Amino acid sequence: MTDAIYKPIPRPADYLAKNDLPRLNLGLRPLLLLVLLAALIGVFLLVVAAGSVRIPLNQVVIVLLGGTAEKASWANIILKFRLPKALTAALAGAALGVSGLMMQTFFRNPLAGPFVLGISSGASLGVALVVLASGTVGASMLAGFAVASDLLLASAAAIGAGIVMFVVLMVAGRVQNSMTLLILGLMMGYLVSAFVSLLLYFAVPERIQAYITWTFGSFNGVTWSQMPILAGAVAVGLAIAFVLTKSLNALLLGEGYARSLGLDIGRTRVAIIAATALLAGAVTAFCGPVGFLGIAVPHLCRSLFNTSDHRVLLPGTVLMGAIVALVAALIAEVPGNNLVLPLNAITALIGAPVVIGVVLRQRNLQKAFAS
Amino acid sequence: MKAAALYTEALAIGYASVRQPDVTLAADLNLSLRSGELVCLLGPNGAGKSTLMRTLGGMQKALAGRVVLAGDDIRELKPRELATRLSVVLTDRPNTGLLNGYALVALGRHPHNDMIGRLSPYDEAMVRWAVDAVGATELAERPVMELSDGQRQKLMIARALAQESAVMLLDEPTAFLDLPRRVEIMRLLRQLARDTDRAILLSTHDLDLALRSADKLWLMAGGAVQVGTPESLVLNGAFEAAFLSEGVTFDPLTGSFSMQDVVRGTVKVAGEGVVPTWTRRAVQRAGFALVHNGTPPDVEIEISGDESHPVWRVREGDKVKVYESIDAVLAALGQ
Numbered sequence: 001m002t003d004a005i006y007k008p009i010p011r012p013a014d015y016l017a018k019n020d021l022p023r024l025n026l027g028l029r030p031l032l033l034l035v036l037l038a039a040l041i042g043v044f045l046l047v048v049a050a051g052s053v054r055i056p057l058n059q060v061v062i063v064l065l066g067g068t069a070e071k072a073s074w075a076n077i078i079l080k081f082r083l084p085k086a087l088t089a090a091l092a093g094a095a096l097g098v099s100g101l102m103m104q105t106f107f108r109n110p111l112a113g114p115f116v117l118g119i120s121s122g123a124s125l126g127v128a129l130v131v132l133a134s135g136t137v138g139a140s141m142l143a144g145f146a147v148a149s150d151l152l153l154a155s156a157a158a159i160g161a162g163i164v165m166f167v168v169l170m171v172a173g174r175v176q177n178s179m180t181l182l183i184l185g186l187m188m189g190y191l192v193s194a195f196v197s198l199l200l201y202f203a204v205p206e207r208i209q210a211y212i213t214w215t216f217g218s219f220n221g222v223t224w225s226q227m228p229i230l231a232g233a234v235a236v237g238l239a240i241a242f243v244l245t246k247s248l249n250a251l252l253l254g255e256g257y258a259r260s261l262g263l264d265i266g267r268t269r270v271a272i273i274a275a276t277a278l279l280a281g282a283v284t285a286f287c288g289p290v291g292f293l294g295i296a297v298p299h300l301c302r303s304l305f306n307t308s309d310h311r312v313l314l315p316g317t318v319l320m321g322a323i324v325a326l327v328a329a330l331i332a333e334v335p336g337n338n339l340v341l342p343l344n345a346i347t348a349l350i351g352a353p354v355v356i357g358v359v360l361r362q363r364n365l366q367k368a369f370a371s
Numbered sequence: 372m373k374a375a376a377l378y379t380e381a382l383a384i385g386y387a388s389v390r391q392p393d394v395t396l397a398a399d400l401n402l403s404l405r406s407g408e409l410v411c412l413l414g415p416n417g418a419g420k421s422t423l424m425r426t427l428g429g430m431q432k433a434l435a436g437r438v439v440l441a442g443d444d445i446r447e448l449k450p451r452e453l454a455t456r457l458s459v460v461l462t463d464r465p466n467t468g469l470l471n472g473y474a475l476v477a478l479g480r481h482p483h484n485d486m487i488g489r490l491s492p493y494d495e496a497m498v499r500w501a502v503d504a505v506g507a508t509e510l511a512e513r514p515v516m517e518l519s520d521g522q523r524q525k526l527m528i529a530r531a532l533a534q535e536s537a538v539m540l541l542d543e544p545t546a547f548l549d550l551p552r553r554v555e556i557m558r559l560l561r562q563l564a565r566d567t568d569r570a571i572l573l574s575t576h577d578l579d580l581a582l583r584s585a586d587k588l589w590l591m592a593g594g595a596v597q598v599g600t601p602e603s604l605v606l607n608g609a610f611e612a613a614f615l616s617e618g619v620t621f622d623p624l625t626g627s628f629s630m631q632d633v634v635r636g637t638v639k640v641a642g643e644g645v646v647p648t649w650t651r652r653a654v655q656r657a658g659f660a661l662v663h664n665g666t667p668p669d670v671e672i673e674i675s676g677d678e679s680h681p682v683w684r685v686r687e688g689d690k691v692k693v694y695e696s697i698d699a700v701l702a703a704l705g706q
Contacts, residue, residue: 009504009566015496024495025512027471246488250481254465259430261534262454262482308468311487
């Protein structure tokens with residue numbers, strides 16, 4: 001009887017000899033990336049075309065390709081205002097999506113996002129210090145604040161985010177497990193927010209207004225001269241993320257297994273946090289603390305691609321992040337109107353129902369994450 | 372005899388701590404694992420099985436001595452090099468999210484493939500082989516989260532196989548599984564050790580299964596590890612001593628542990644085969660001690676008739692009664 005069920009173990013050599021086998025089905029759908037790319041181009045053009053002055057799509061394409069538009073003012077509007085806005089939105093969406101994805105994988109937690117380690121709190125402290133605590137700045141200067149001091153705000157936000165990230169990074173190499181790090185990041189956030197609250201409490205109302213405007217988030221503030229800084233930081237951050245593809249996949253099994261697969265956990269941890277800091281930090285510096293995209297986009301991608309494999313999830317998140325951010329920008333402008341709504345309200349308004357939908361439809365969310 | 376794939380020299384394991392003295396769980400261990408050999412690490416809870424596994428796998432620092440893997444001290448190996456020589460299956464069942472079986476097993480190719488983890492034809496062949504080798508072919512294209520614990524465990528073993536390491540360490544691979552699945556996994560591991568010439572060490576609480584399937588046992592108790600074939604460790608009493616505890620006795624004749632209750636008398640059950648064996652278990656559970664040697668028992672049971680219709684003749688002193696079921700025998704003994 002034993003002989004009947006005894007099947008010898010096959011030999012590896014037999015498999016190497018077969019060369020007519022189909023590719024392994026890893027459950028990946030890379031072709032969907034092309035669909036997303038097409039959607040991205042479409043939304044991008046729409047954002048450039050829409051606004052208080054509506055510009056025909058064909059004219060948008062002509063201007064973007066370096067041609068001359070029917071009306072000279074159109075080219076001016078597109079190149080000076082709409083294109084930087086659309087680029088900023090695309091970069092910010094991609095950056096926040098990817099940093100959210102990395103945090104969710106790293107912490108094995110579906111609620112993690114780009115800001116769990118206190119990046120946005122650090123940035124807001126920097127901004128709050130500049131806006132609220134610069135005692136010598138008179139109310140008259142505040143009027144010109146929005147124009148003149150964009151770069152000052154961005155620098156303050158970057159420095160604030162950088163300091164918080166530096167502290168987290170210093171600790172990251174030493175702690176035993178990532179859960180400690182998560183709690184540490186959260187507590188850092190609360191601490192920093194407490195300082196901001198104190199500053200707000202003692203500040204004059206006009207300055208509070210300036211601070212609150214920053215917290216609404218906006219894709220409109222980035223000028224062409226600042227664009228290389230934002231684009232450069234996002235490019236470097238995304239490059240690090242793509243190099244980490246394999247490490248992120250290994251981390252799906254948890255740190256113990258990842259280590260057994262030859263992963264240097266300490267180094268990986270530092271790289272993930274550095275990339276997240278760069279991506280989310282740069283975006284927060286230039287656009288304010290844009291919420292929700294970072295948490296929602298990775299979920300959208302997982303449900304669209306139906307995989308946790310970062311080889312498709314990472315490029316997918318880049319594209320999806322850019323698309324969602326552009327859509328948010330489109331809605332915030334309220335087409336056919338001069339009204340501009342707070343960006344964060346829009347990202348939450350369109351993001352929250354989407355995430356709720358995904359979570360309810362995908363009942364196994366819990367299973368897809370930490371055991 | 373083959374050279375050891377992994378051996379330890381004067382290894383001490385335990386926990387180092389900064390403010391308090393080190394906690395040493397076992398010291399001066401000189402152990403070796405050979406290719407083609409299935410070794411089971413046994414020991415009571417808290418003996419340090421997991422610590423030993425973690426130390427051998429380079430996941431925890433040794434307090435003293437060293438672990439040598441294919442000629443090199445594991446402390447001197449880079450993580451990636453170590454991963455090509457040693458793979459592990461851990462107790463925790465990670466939920467791997469939305470991966471299918473092949474994608475999960477393909478993670479085992481990480482130490483071998485390129486920076487973003489692309490699979491070469493060779494990598495694909497190894498993944499396919501590993502999946503077939505554990506008999507999980509029909510699971511491989513399904514999402515891992517839809518699989519049962521046992522199925523997932525098979526894929527985790529396949530992942531370790533795909534890693535192509537000469538040594539495999541498994542920490543309680545049969546925990547959480549039902550008995551048929553445990554037997555299946557053990558059989559698979561034994562076959563893998565022999566047929567793929569790997570050195571496999573697994574820790575387990577499944578004493579019975581370990582006694583039946585291991586080529587060698589590492590018996591860990593009281594800060595030392597005794598090594599030997601299962602049979603020799605049973606015969607020299609080491610096995611019984613390691614698991615000695617109140618209310619449980621190891622019966623070297625049946626090779627299993629039994630619950631020791633109040634002894635209500637002694638019984639001798641004559642004969643061999645299915646019916647006598649289960650009769651012995653029944654009377655033992657009812658609180659009677661079995662006698663095998665010449666001591667006259669309180670009750671003697673003989674079984675006649677064929678296996679489908681056995682008849683129990685129970686002799687108690689001068690009285691002989693005949694019963695047609697174990698239930699009836701137990702009811703009579705209970706009076």
